[in-house]
Amino acid sequence: MRERPLHFLALAFIALVLFQSVLGGTLFWRTIGFNPASILNHYHDKSIHGLLEVVAPHTLFITVALMATLHFLSFTPTVSEKIKRAAPYLLFTLLILDQGSVFMIASGFELFAYIKLASFILFEFSLGWVWILIFQKTLKELA
Amino acid sequence: MKFIASQKLSNNSSLRLVMLWMLIGLIAAMGLNLIAKSIDYGTSPQAWNSVILGNPDEFQEPMSFNDLLLTIHTDLFSLVLIYILIASLYLRTSRSSTFKIVFLGISLAGLILYPLMLLTAQWIGPIAVSVAGGSFILFHAVMLLGGSELMIALLRRRL
Numbered sequence: 158m159r160e161r162p163l164h165f166l167a168l169a170f171i172a173l174v175l176f177q178s179v180l181g182g183t184l185f186w187r188t189i190g191f192n193p194a195s196i197l198n199h200y201h202d203k204s205i206h207g208l209l210e211v212v213a214p215h216t217l218f219i220t221v222a223l224m225a226t227l228h229f230l231s232f233t234p235t236v237s238e239k240i241k242r243a244a245p246y247l248l249f250t251l252l253i254l255d256q257g258s259v260f261m262i263a264s265g266f267e268l269f270a271y272i273k274l275a276s277f278i279l280f281e282f283s284l285g286w287v288w289i290l291i292f293q294k295t296l297k298e299l300a
Numbered sequence: 301m302k303f304i305a306s307q308k309l310s311n312n313s314s315l316r317l318v319m320l321w322m323l324i325g326l327i328a329a330m331g332l333n334l335i336a337k338s339i340d341y342g343t344s345p346q347a348w349n350s351v352i353l354g355n356p357d358e359f360q361e362p363m364s365f366n367d368l369l370l371t372i373h374t375d376l377f378s379l380v381l382i383y384i385l386i387a388s389l390y391l392r393t394s395r396s397s398t399f400k401i402v403f404l405g406i407s408l409a410g411l412i413l414y415p416l417m418l419l420t421a422q423w424i425g426p427i428a429v430s431v432a433g434g435s436f437i438l439f440h441a442v443m444l445l446g447g448s449e450l451m452i453a454l455l456r457r458r459l
């Protein structure tokens with residue numbers, strides 16, 4: 158009973174980050190599109206300043222969201238230590254690839270349009286997988 | 301967050317001070333957020349309606365869906381962080397579990413209804429814009445009250 162508000166907060170946090178991801182995904186789909194050609198077309202003539210205006214707040218928010226998510230994961234006893242250690246490496250590497258790719262695209266490295274798309278999709282699936290690991294424990298305790 | 305929620309802050313003066321200044325910063329940010337929104341959208345439901353849905357009498361165009369998405373996406377960056385930080389600290393208070401869940405639930409409802417109503421306003425109509433504005437104020441009011449209660453509790457070493 159004492160832990161119920163904490164479980165509520167964990168679920169609220171996951172719902173909010175999921176909602177924010179859906180909003181961001183919709184915005185990306187409507188303004189850029191989920192294919193390498195349109196990503197290349199959108200980013201290849203952007204200025205560094207223009208890219209920084211988007212990348213800086215995203216890096217900050219996603220880092221805080223990952224910190225909170227991974228810290229919930231670290232308190233989940235049913236998850237192995239191996240997964241708890243691997244998850245931060247996986248998620249932060251994908252985040253760096255996703256956010257950093259736009260600078261490479263703007264510098265003329267077209268391959269990074271594919272890397273951006275792949276790292277974004279892998280990042281979303283990996284984050285979803287981490288949430289499922291946290292949810293399993295939380296939902297069992299709520300029941 | 302569980303780290304903040306599981307530490308006895310009254311026994312740790314440096315962490316207590318950090319939390320106190322964090323609350324001052326968050327309360328100031330919420331005040332500035334309310335002022336900024338009142339400048340951008342106005343202070344009445346009619347003014348919000350004119351900005352979001354447009355006003356033919358004043359030749360004002362409605363906000364495009366992409367601009368609305370961008371505004372909401374940007375707003376949520378800060379609002380989610382404010383919610384998580386204040387809520388995680390609020391778990392430390394001596395309030396009952398039911399009260400804490402009601403507190404978290406009301407503020408979460410405000411935080412979710414604000415963007416949802418804005419996004420659906422062009423189909424639902426002016427009532428959705430009014431609900432969005434009300435939800436935005438509700439969220440800030442509950443968070444400001446919660447933040448102030450936490451500050452008092454920290455100053456009295458009750459957290």
